[in-house]
Amino acid sequence: MEKRVSNSDIAAVFYEIADILDLKNDNVFKIRAYRRAAQLIEGFEKPLSEVEDLEALPGIGKELADKIRTLLRGQKLETLEKLRREVEPGLLQLMRIRGMGPKRVRTLNEKLGVKDLDSFRRALDSGEILELEGFGEKLVADLKKGLSEFQEYSKRTRLDVAKAQAEELASYLRGAKGVQNVEIAGSLRRRLETIGDIDILVTGKDPSAVMAKFVSYPKVREVLSKGDTKSSIVLESGIQADVRFFEEDSFGAGLQYFTGSKSHNIALRTLAKHQGLKISEYGVFRGEKRIAGRSEDEIYKLFGLSYIEPELREDRGEIQAAKDGKLPKLIDLKDVKGDLQAHSDWTDGRNSIEEMALRAKEMGYEYLALTDHSKSQHQAGGLDEKELKKEFAEIERLNQKLKGIKILKGIELDILKDGSLDLDEGILKEADLVLGSVHANFNLSKDEQTKRLSKALKTGLIHILSHPTCRLIGEREPIQIEWSELIPVLREKRIAVEINASPHRLDANGEL
Numbered sequence: 001m002e003k004r005v006s007n008s009d010i011a012a013v014f015y016e017i018a019d020i021l022d023l024k025n026d027n028v029f030k031i032r033a034y035r036r037a038a039q040l041i042e043g044f045e046k047p048l049s050e051v052e053d054l055e056a057l058p059g060i061g062k063e064l065a066d067k068i069r070t071l072l073r074g075q076k077l078e079t080l081e082k083l084r085r086e087v088e089p090g091l092l093q094l095m096r097i098r099g100m101g102p103k104r105v106r107t108l109n110e111k112l113g114v115k116d117l118d119s120f121r122r123a124l125d126s127g128e129i130l131e132l133e134g135f136g137e138k139l140v141a142d143l144k145k146g147l148s149e150f151q152e153y154s155k156r157t158r159l160d161v162a163k164a165q166a167e168e169l170a171s172y173l174r175g176a177k178g179v180q181n182v183e184i185a186g187s188l189r190r191r192l193e194t195i196g197d198i199d200i201l202v203t204g205k206d207p208s209a210v211m212a213k214f215v216s217y218p219k220v221r222e223v224l225s226k227g228d229t230k231s232s233i234v235l236e237s238g239i240q241a242d243v244r245f246f247e248e249d250s251f252g253a254g255l256q257y258f259t260g261s262k263s264h265n266i267a268l269r270t271l272a273k274h275q276g277l278k279i280s281e282y283g284v285f286r287g288e289k290r291i292a293g294r295s296e297d298e299i300y301k302l303f304g305l306s307y308i309e310p311e312l313r314e315d316r317g318e319i320q321a322a323k324d325g326k327l328p329k330l331i332d333l334k335d336v337k338g339d340l341q342a343h344s345d346w347t348d349g350r351n352s353i354e355e356m357a358l359r360a361k362e363m364g365y366e367y368l369a370l371t372d373h374s375k376s377q378h379q380a381g382g383l384d385e386k387e388l389k390k391e392f393a394e395i396e397r398l399n400q401k402l403k404g405i406k407i408l409k410g411i412e413l414d415i416l417k418d419g420s421l422d423l424d425e426g427i428l429k430e431a432d433l434v435l436g437s438v439h440a441n442f443n444l445s446k447d448e449q450t451k452r453l454s455k456a457l458k459t460g461l462i463h464i465l466s467h468p469t470c471r472l473i474g475e476r477e478p479i480q481i482e483w484s485e486l487i488p489v490l491r492e493k494r495i496a497v498e499i500n501a502s503p504h505r506l507d508a509n510g511e512l
């Protein structure tokens with residue numbers, strides 16, 4: 001069977017090439033070209049296999065297009081294979097640790113012979129690393145933290161990455177003989193921020209055909225077990241995937257059980273006990289007799305509960321709320337009326353304001369706020385007062401021209417280290433929307449960080465505090481803030497808090 005090559009497979013190859021070139025101190029333009037192409041491919045809506053003229057894509061020349069075609073044919077890329085042979089795999093892993101760029105990895109490798117996680121740990125613990133130029137106490141403490149974060153996170157996979165792989169596997173399984181239902185369960189169905197492994201449930205006529213198809217998935221690295229109704233594999237990405245076969249009569253019970261969470265299921269089991277019933281992955285039983293199990297709906301109804309959405313199944317009061325008919329209605333894509341954070345090609349975005357506005361209109365949005373970066377974001381081409389004034393004029397022009405979409409004049413304003421604002425009050429007052437953001441000095445103490453934000457928010461010039469904890473899942477810990485001090489300021493100044501839905505951020509999250 002032919003292996004389907006997705007855009008993210010291709011992007012991953014280009015990212016890896018860029019990383020290795022970077023580690024080898026190769027030509028910066030070459031490195032940048034690979035990274036840009038990877039970003040473009042990652043964000044591209046259509047599968048590249050359906051694009052006829054690859055060279056017409058921005059940033060893709062003849063050479064990159066040839067490489068994409070090779071990958072699309074399912075072949076390996078000699079450029080990457082050769083580069084991989086040239087460096088130790090441990091060095092690439094080290095580059096993914098927070099604070100460890102290619103230059104530092106190179107230095108540690110040359111001076112101390114650091115070549116993998118273990119030797120890096122030893123260099124940190126022995127204090128040897130402190131003798132190197134440029135590696136002070138503070139940096140070493142940060143690197144230690146970075147290493148333990150890395151080891152913690154590497155056991156789990158970010159939601160979007162796991163979701164793409166699970167959906168690809170699920171649609172592959174739908175092709176097995178006699179299959180009826182294929183559903184992804186587990187923490188992925190509950191939309192947790194990171195995922196441990198992939199759980200898939202299947203019903204149909206022929207369990208053995210499902211198991212055979214599953215273990216011959218082209219993207220499998222290792223088959224852990226193959227049984228009559230359950231099998232486990234490790235995918236090429238390193239994520240484990242389990243498939244379970246269920247009869248129609250118990251599919252709802254299985255889906256409920258394997259969706260979890262564990263604590264939600266325990267609460268449900270207690271409820272069953274009180275009613276003299278037993279619940280398992282095969283159904284709800286009175287004595288030996290199964291009285292529910294076909295659908296989750298049926299099971300919740302039996303316990304006198306309204307249907308509980310998977311995202312709410314964490315035993316945080318959802319069972320009582322379902323009993324009282326007080327479950328919240330979850331927000332769906334169709335509820336989204338506009339976007340209040342968007343960057344255009346005036347700074348680090350890829351498209352023009354007009355293109356973005358037209359696309360927003362197409363998506364059914366009523367409004368779109370342009371919130372390009374302010375001037376201290378040099379690397380993103382941040383705007384100063386004069387440039388922002390020009391952008392606002394362009395927005396006004398477009399608002400005259402375009403019908404059916406309102407573009408708001410916004411700015412993502414840097415909150416500087418001392419809590420002052422990156423742009424003058426005058427221009428901020430001309431804006432429809434000011435987002436206040438922290439983009440540097442993430443490591444201030446809790447006291448300093450709280451003072452910094454509090455000072456900025458008290459100016460009354462900021463409407464929304466964006467990505468409030470600044471965390472990047474798997475890459476950067478949240479900044480330290482005393483929220484009990486900051487929330488009253490937010491309330492008094494009527495400042496909203498962004499819920500940034502990028503899978504890298506998910507900030508603020510439900511906990512905050």
Ligand SMILES: [Zn+2]
Pocket residue numbers: 412437439466467
């Ligand atoms: Zn930002």
